[in-house]
Amino acid sequence: MKLIIAIVHDEDAARLMEELTNNNFRMTKLATTGGFLRAGNTTLLVGTEDEDVDKVISIIKDNCEARKEIVSSPAPVSGTAGIFIPYSIEVMVGGATVFVVDVEKYVKL
Template sequence: MKLIVAIVQDQDAPGVIEELMEKEFRVTKLASTGGFLKAGNTTLLSGVEDDEVDKVIKVIEDNCRTREITTSLLTVSMPGDTYIPYPLEVKVGGATVFVLDVEKHVRI
C-alpha cells in the first residue's frame, strides 16, 4: 500500500477531489500554505494499493494546470527601511506529489 501526498493549488483541488471520488478513491483534504508566495494551497492525502498509484497520479495531472500570475514581492530598493513593490511573474499551479510506502494500514 502507498500513501500519496499531493500539494495542489486551491483552484485545482475541487476537480482533483471530484474525479478521485468518482473513481472511488478515498481522499482527505488539508488546507495548507505555500512558502514562496505565502498563498493558500491544498494538500491531499490518499491511501491506495501499489497498482493504483499511476491512476491517482494521472487524475492529478489531468486536473492541475500551471499558469503565470503577476505578484508584488517587496524588495529593498535602498539601504534603510524603504521598500518598493516589484511586480514579478511567477508560475503557479501544477502539483507536487510524494508517494510513500505504508507499513501498516488499519481502518476502524
C-alpha cells in the same frame, strides 16, 4: 498499499477532489501554505493499492495545470523614509508536487 501526498494549488483542489471522488478514491484534505509565495495550497492524502498509483497520478496531472501568474512582491526598503515599493513579478503556479510512500500498516476503525 501506498500513501500519495499531493500538494496542489488551492484553485485546482476542488476540481481534483471531485475527479478523485468520481473515480472512487478517498482522500484527506489539509490546508497548507507554500513557502515561496506564502500562498494557500491544499495537501491531499490519498491511500490506495499499489496498482492504482499510476491512475491517481494521472488524475492529478490532468487536473493540476502549471500556469504563469503575475504577483505583487514588496521591494526592499527604499530611501530614508523606509517605504516598501511593490513590484510585479511573474511566477509559475499550479501544477502539483507528489510523493508516493509505502504504507506498512493500514487500520480503519
